[in-house]
Amino acid sequence: xNKQDKVRxxxxxxxLTLRLLTLGMALVVVGLMIWIGWxxxxxxxxxxxxxxxxxxxxxxxxxxxxxxxALPFIYGTLVSSLIALALAGPIGVGVAIFLNEMASxxxxxxxxxxxxxxxxxxxxxxxxxxxFILAPMLRNSVEPWxxxxxxxxxxxxxxxVGLGMxxxxxxxxxxxxxxxxxxxxxxxxxxxxTQREAALALGATKWEMIRIxxxxxSKSGILGGVMLGLGRALGETMAVTMVIGNRPDILPSLxxxxxxxxxxxxxxxxxxxxxxxxxxxxEIGLILFAITLVLNALARLLVWSVSRGPKGGQLV
Amino acid sequence: xxxxxxKYVNALMLALFSIATLIALVPLFGVLGYVFKNxxxxxxxxxxxxxxxxxxxxxxxxANAIVGTLILIAIASVLGIPIGILAAIYLTEYDRxxxxxxxIRFTTDVLTGIPSIIIGIxxxxxxxxxxxxxxxxxxxxxxxxxxxxxxxRSTEEMLKLVPHTIREAGYALGIPRWRTIIQIVLxxxxxxxVTGSMLxxxxxxxxxxxxxFTALGxxxxxxxxxxxxxxxxxxxxxxxxSPYKQWHEQAWAGSLVLIFLVIxxxxxxxxxxxxxxx
Numbered sequence: 218x219n220k221q222d223k224v225r226x227x228x229x230x231x232x233l234t235l236r237l238l239t240l241g242m243a244l245v246v247v248g249l250m251i252w253i254g255w256x257x258x259x260x261x262x263x264x265x266x267x268x269x270x271x272x273x274x275x276x277x278x279x280x281x282x283x284x285x286x287a288l289p290f291i292y293g294t295l296v297s298s299l300i301a302l303a304l305a306g307p308i309g310v311g312v313a314i315f316l317n318e319m320a321s322x323x324x325x326x327x328x329x330x331x332x333x334x335x336x337x338x339x340x341x342x343x344x345x346x347x348x349f350i351l352a353p354m355l356r357n358s359v360e361p362w363x364x365x366x367x368x369x370x371x372x373x374x375x376x377x378v379g380l381g382m383x384x385x386x387x388x389x390x391x392x393x394x395x396x397x398x399x400x401x402x403x404x405x406x407x408x409x410x411t412q413r414e415a416a417l418a419l420g421a422t423k424w425e426m427i428r429i430x431x432x433x434x435s436k437s438g439i440l441g442g443v444m445l446g447l448g449r450a451l452g453e454t455m456a457v458t459m460v461i462g463n464r465p466d467i468l469p470s471l472x473x474x475x476x477x478x479x480x481x482x483x484x485x486x487x488x489x490x491x492x493x494x495x496x497x498x499x500e501i502g503l504i505l506f507a508i509t510l511v512l513n514a515l516a517r518l519l520v521w522s523v524s525r526g527p528k529g530g531q532l533v
Numbered sequence: 534x535x536x537x538x539x540k541y542v543n544a545l546m547l548a549l550f551s552i553a554t555l556i557a558l559v560p561l562f563g564v565l566g567y568v569f570k571n572x573x574x575x576x577x578x579x580x581x582x583x584x585x586x587x588x589x590x591x592x593x594x595x596a597n598a599i600v601g602t603l604i605l606i607a608i609a610s611v612l613g614i615p616i617g618i619l620a621a622i623y624l625t626e627y628d629r630x631x632x633x634x635x636x637i638r639f640t641t642d643v644l645t646g647i648p649s650i651i652i653g654i655x656x657x658x659x660x661x662x663x664x665x666x667x668x669x670x671x672x673x674x675x676x677x678x679x680x681x682x683x684x685x686r687s688t689e690e691m692l693k694l695v696p697h698t699i700r701e702a703g704y705a706l707g708i709p710r711w712r713t714i715i716q717i718v719l720x721x722x723x724x725x726x727v728t729g730s731m732l733x734x735x736x737x738x739x740x741x742x743x744x745x746f747t748a749l750g751x752x753x754x755x756x757x758x759x760x761x762x763x764x765x766x767x768x769x770x771x772x773x774x775s776p777y778k779q780w781h782e783q784a785w786a787g788s789l790v791l792i793f794l795v796i797x798x799x800x801x802x803x804x805x806x807x808x809x810x811x
Binding site: 332 | 565643644
């Protein structure tokens with residue numbers, strides 16, 4: 218072998234090695250996803266075999282009698298997340314419009330940094346704050362006020378407790394707001410300026426321009442952002458566990474304590490003393506995994522279709 | 534008249550968007566303000582140097598939890614960052630357009646949205662049960678799984694900013710592709726990659742849920758990585774939900790330290806990236 222051949226072989230080996238190594242690491246992502254689903258499916262077999270579909274509709278959660286149903290947790294997760302969505306959705310989109318369409322460059326960079334900070338605060342710190350500041354505030358002023366003025370609606374009946382569904386929903390709203398704002402802003406930024414100019418040239422006011430050009434153009438992306446926020450709310454664990462009250466009941470009042478899927482896993486997982494108990498908890502995790510997986514997949518497709526696509530770009 | 538109505542609607546809507554922004558910032562300052570006010574008294578030298586004391590005794594700190602968090606972050610970074618960077622190299626340098634790389638990108642994005650407590654369950658059933666004990670190691674693995682997709686996406690963005698002319702210059706000099714990637718492309722994007730990795734570290738530093746059934750927490754020092762280990766978020770959770778006032782104060786102090794760590798990481802990363810972009 219002459220010298221040139223040697224160099225050529227070495228180059229080929231080096232290229233192949235790096236290519237295979239990076240390919241292997243890229244496959245790790247797909248492998249992780251499959252592994253997570255498989256592992257949860259296998260570990261929840263005992264519960265799936267024993268309860269079947271009735272696991273989803275059973276309202277009883279009684280570890281002493283070995284009777285497990287997920288309905289109270291599914292209910293608590295959905296209701297608290299919907300409260301969060303109803304509050305954070307409009308506000309998050311409003312923040313995105315303010316940042317993208319109204320704020321000057323300087324104001325935008327400061328406020329978007331602050332909103333990013335809101336996303337960076339750890340969940341457990343939100344929980345601590347909610348236990349000692351938010352919940353007493355709800356108990357002493359917000360809930361009595363709601364009860365007095367809107368008490369004819371069953372949602373606002375009952376004694377003000379503080380720690381309950383409403384507290385859980387509120388803290389979730391705060392936590393998903395940055396997600397909704399950031400994704401909405403990203404898709405709004407992808408609206409071509411010519412659209413805005415065309416609307417303004419037709420004599421639209423600023424709000425009309427936003428409605429006709431920006432929102433109409435980016436609405437499916439905004440919907441994707443809201444869905445990503447919902448996904449985050451469904452799976453959020455610590456802050457909710459600390460304030461939702463942790464009682465597996467389905468009650469009409471938002472003031473009453475409730476329970477969420479993530480919270481019951483967090484609280485009872487290390488205390489599950491026999492295998493059916495543990496298996497039931499894992500099955501709740503499996504349901505949560507399935508819901509967030511579908512929701513995230515749909516949301517990503519929506520956001521991709523509007524803002525950036527899979528972001529390939531030209532190769533050399 | 535109609536013209537005026539349009540003006541009013543315009544003013545009203547613009548005012549609403551500004552108010553929404555103000556409302557969004559209230560909880561930020563609320564949380565930061567209260568954590569500072571309630572925590573600052575208890576953050577002193579003892580807090581960083583002492584172990585927690587049993588209920589009823591005064592004093593005590595969170596030294597083991599602070600060191601535990603740093604150890605967990607280190608394990609997660611050692612595992613997660615290289616995997617993330619290598620995967621991102623594949624997606625930018627070898628395969629940008631095919632259905633396969635689109636699938637990987639999609640899976641990465643979806644993985645980011647999987648609740649962290651699910652990762653905790655999976656690591657528990659797959660690793661903790663097999664090894665028959667909770668450990669720092671399993672906690673680090675759980676955090677690494679959360680980091681990987683974050684690192685991949687940020688590194689990918691950074692590698693894409695590297696101009697093609699730089700790669701072409703490498704090839705024109707007869708440098709093999711793998712050396713071009715390692716010695717030319719990566720160093721060009723190094724600052725951005727470091728920034729992205731810092732953000733990924735900040736993201737997992739405050740994670741509690743995946744540590745509940747992996748690292749578990751520990752009142753004392755962990756002497757090796759096969760033992761349960763304390764972590765700052767775990768201690769905050771435990772103290773905050775306890776009935777003791779003295780522990781509540783420790784929880785506020787722990788939160789102040791944790792927030793400080795996370796914000797410093799975030800702010801440094803963002804500022805570094807911003808100056809680079811300008």
